[in-house]
Amino acid sequence: MNNHRTKLLVISALCLWSFLGSHALFSQNTSTYSERSHTPNQDLRAMAAKFKKRAIANKSEAVKKARAHGWKVTEELPGGGYRELQKVGPGGTPIYKESFNEVVVKGNRTNFLSRDFSDHFGVDGTGMTIGIWDGGKALPDHQEFDDRFSVGDNARRVSGHATHVLGTAIAAGVDPQAKGVAFNANGQSFDWNQDEGEAAEAAANGLLISNHSYGLSGRNLPDWYFGSYVNQAQDWDEIMHAAPYYLMVTAAGNSQHLEYNDEPLTGTAADGYDLLLGFALSKNGLTVAAADQLEVNANGELLSADIAYFSNFGPADDGRIKPDITGAGVNVYSAYDEGEDSYKTLSGTSMASPGVAASLLLLQQYYHIAFGDYMKAATLKGLVLHTADEAGDFPGPDARFGWGIINSKRAAETIDAVGVNTRIDENQLGNGEEFAMNVTAREGETFSVSLSWTDPAYSGKMHGRVNDSTRVLMNDLDVRVIKGDEVFYPWRLSLSDIRGGAKKGDNRVDPFEKIEIENASGEYKIVVSHKGELVNISQDFSLIVTGVAESGCSTVVPSNTIVEEVLINEAVVSWDLEKDAYYEVRYKKSSDDNWLSKMVDENRISLSSLEENTEYMLEVRTVCSALMGSEYAKAVVFTTKPSENNTDDPVDNPGDTPVDNPVDNPGDTPGDDPVSDPVDNPFEVPIDGPADNPGEVAPEVPEIGDAPNPDEPLGEVVREEDPSEVGWGDDDDYYGVINDPEAVPEEDIIIIKSNESQTISLSGNTNGLGAYFMTDAVGRVIAEGQDASNPISIASLSSGMYILVYEVGTERAFKKFIK
Known part of the structure; x- marks a missing residue:
């Protein structure tokens, strides 16, 4: 073998282990988090207590100041928005949190990510939980949530914005146009007043993904806040570093057209750059911009996309690529809080963020089904950035779209192809160490390597200086690809030419680096190293590699399917050989609805125990892994011989022809011995489906x-x-x-x-x-x-x-x- x-x-065994293991884990309590064995230690719980205590004290002080100065503590905003006083910042500035939605608009849109996953990848969020922090709790009695929703804190305010966000993520689809991305997932709703402490506690209990469709209000902040790594970003990086499987997803904000920042990194306030605030600038989180005019074809391929007129641009003041990714955020129809059957259509980065967050939850579920484990947050983030669709005016990342439009279908296909033409590896680098591996690129394809890691929180403090370019990266890892004397470098932004597109070179600010080599050929060496001394002695990192030849197998549809021989109860069928491939063969009586399925590792199969004088159909497809296979080839049709024609010498059977593709049957010649050693590999599984649907998905290995x-x-x-x-x-x-x-x-x-x-x-x-x-x-x-x-x-x-x-x-x- x-x-x-x-x-x-072995991968197949892991798949079934995860199916059965899911029952053992989640059936006891449907609100259980998507937990794993790598539960963070008590330091994370102590961190949660610290953040909660500080939030309470900050809020109390801010309310006292508000009474003295006449500030509003809460405020309802046009279009269903809301903001609430949180604390007093440096210089006595009131700091508000604000939901990021624009205006109510006409039109409906169904998130294509949900369609891709439910139809092609078979995951819907079952047994998974997403945390939603917002300006209040979602409407508990809304018909879209049934018993999959709970309130995670003592939030009293019911929020239409929070209801819409949660619906975008997990709505069941009672109204089909409002069906959420992870429509069978569980959701926990929290208000934002103690978000840091609550999220740290939830991460300690195993939470994998949280969404935050809000942020600091830029209406009254001094210009130095924009793009700055303030303590809010620092706190969230501390949480995510302590909980390496937890990823925070946040909206970029909607003030691009409001000219809040009079001293941006580039251009004027009207150009919309340098508008990100607070935790949207964390190194380890995923910040989401909103796309408009997003067109995707039936195969999930991006046709066109614009950036929404309200979506905030980056980058960070130190040149980090922010926002990270872009999702659909215009005309999103979802649940609302005006009644248990109420809905609204909203636009905003608030609407883009939960669609992305729920897509990440599905990718975690899919990976767990495939390999019996979850990805670290750095791996998940790296996978999503690595597989994003190119967007913008120049190749590579930029300060408007980040790394492009999220393509969850391609991310799932990358998981599918692990061990065939992709790699997803999690490793650790020690002080002074270098990691290296040799790979062979697939001829003529784009060979891509991404390095991702969860960086420790910056240890310094930053406030008061406009556009402070101090680098906040603590562990500066590097990835290089080498072929002979040629060295390939990752993408990076240049602060001197932010609007001119990314360049290739030494990236000293981002905890994610990507190298792309078009028309690759031959062998390459991937090297991961670091500069200076590593904080905490070592650094975990993840590698995502695509366009490599891990196996010679290719998911091409088998060709030249030929019925070689037909007897009374037996038949022999062959097809062209594909290197390193398995084959799934399904067959049935032409009059039946159910298919029988067998797995073989040769390009030939002998069928036995067939009924005499009966017409059969047979289809074959190539299988490269437990998750990766081709479409079925066109069916061949053959008829077994009647018993009265049974002789030692086979005769021609002119009925043995492929559908729409007749071929000769060279194996049916007088003098051939009947089949005496049929392949005895009946992994037989009936598959419902009409005979005229050869593309129907059959069970995997x-x-x-x-x-x-x-x-x-x-x-x-x-x-x-x-x-x-x-x-x-x-x-x-x-x-x-x-x-x-x-x-x-x-x-x-x-x-x-x-x-x-x-x-x-x-x-x-x-x-x-x-x-x-x-x-x-x-x-x-x-x-x-x-x-x-x-x-x-x-x-x-x-x-x-x-x-x-x-x-x-x-x-x-x-x-x-x-x-």
Whole structure:
């Protein structure tokens, strides 16, 4: 068995482990955070207490000052906005937090990220939780949230803005136009008064993603605040560094056209640059700008995009690339607080940010399904920036769009292709160390390498100087790509030419660096190093690499599918070989709706136990990993021979022709021996779908994993063998569902599906069957019962992949089936 095949099957095992493990983790409490074993230590909880205490004291002092000076403590703004006094800043300036939405506008828009994920990647946020901080709590009784929403603090004010933001992230789609990006995720709503302490505490409990569609109000701030790394940015960097799996997503703000900053880094106040404030300038967070006129085709490819007229431009005063990313933020239709069935259409970076945050939550879910773990925040941030669509007037990042328009589909495809043509690695660099690896680029493609890390909070203080360019990066890591004598450098902004586009060179300010090499060819060396002394002795970092040849496999549709031989109950089919590939073959009687599926590692398959004198259809596709496969090739049709024509010498079968692509059958010649050693690899899984839909997604590679409770043995999985002892390459291991129980040995337990009665039944060696439960593909329990020996109804299930987990004596086993 080759290494690629081993990797493929191990990944498959991890997939099923995560399905079953999700049930064990999340079924006990649906409001549980997306937790993992890397829970931050007690220092993070102490930090939370410190920030909460300070926020209370600051607010109390500010309210006293407000009474003395006649300041407003709270204020409702046009278009549903809101601002609230938080503290008194340097020089006695009142500091307000303000929600970032513009005006109510006409028109509806459905977020394409939700469509991409629900249709193609099969994740919807189930079992995941997003934290939403805002100027109040979302409307608890809104019909879009049902029991997936809770209030995380003692917030009393119900906010239309918060309701809209939460709806953009997780709305169920009662009104289909308002369906959220992660429409089955859980949400926790907080007000912003103690956001730092509450977020630190939530991160200590395992929160992965939070959204903040607000920020400092620029209406009354002195110019030096704009672009400056003030203590608010510093505090959030401290939180994220202490919780390396937690990522804060924040809106860039909406004052581009309001001319708040009279002394910007470039141009005049009317040009809209240098307007970012507060935590939007943190090094480790993800700051989101808003796109207008965003056009995407049916394949998820960006056709055009403009920056919204209100979206704030950067960069940071030290030249860091901010904002980081851009999302759809104009004419977003979502839930509102005027009633449990109320909705509004709003525009703003407030609307762009939760769409991006929820997309990141889905990427975490997808990665967890694939590999049984979550990405560190630096990995997730790096992946999203690495895969963004180019936008703006020049190649590379800029101070308006950041790294471009978020492309969650491409990010998920990068996860799909790990081990084939991408890498996602998490490593650590010690003081004085250098990390290096050699890779081979895919000929003629763009070879890209990104380095991302969560940097410690800046240790100094910055206030009072306009456009202070002091670098706040603590650990200055570097990535270089080397080929022979040529060295390739990452993108960086130049403070002397902010509007002229990014240049390539030594980046000394950003905790994210990206190198792009077009028309790459041959071998390259990737080197990660650092300047000076590292704070805390070492620094974790993440590498995202695309356009590399990790495997020779390519997800091309198989060509030249030929029916070589047909007998009474057997057939042999072949196709052109693709290097390092697996193949998924599905076939069925032409009169049936259900497909049977087999996995093979050769470009040829022998089918047995076919019905005589019956027409069959067969399709094949290339599979490179558990998550990465081609479309199916055009079907071939063949008819098995009737028994009265059974002879030692096969005869021509002119009916054996591919649909729309007739070919000869050179294997059907007199004198050939009948098939005597058919491939005995029936990973047979029926797949519902019409015969004329060859593109219907079939199940991926068979997946073998642990029981929901890791302390209990899994029991019978295949041929009564413990999964730890199963040879991954044993082609005679049964897996899945078939409709013909006589085609398998009696000692196997199989699933028989009845389309007429809409039930499944376990058949074979069923002694000792007990209780069972069923989960969907993301681990949610959707049915359970006490006796797995009886038929189990699947009438209420929608089409998709499911897992039946059942007791056999004192052990557990599982079967996957497709409805």
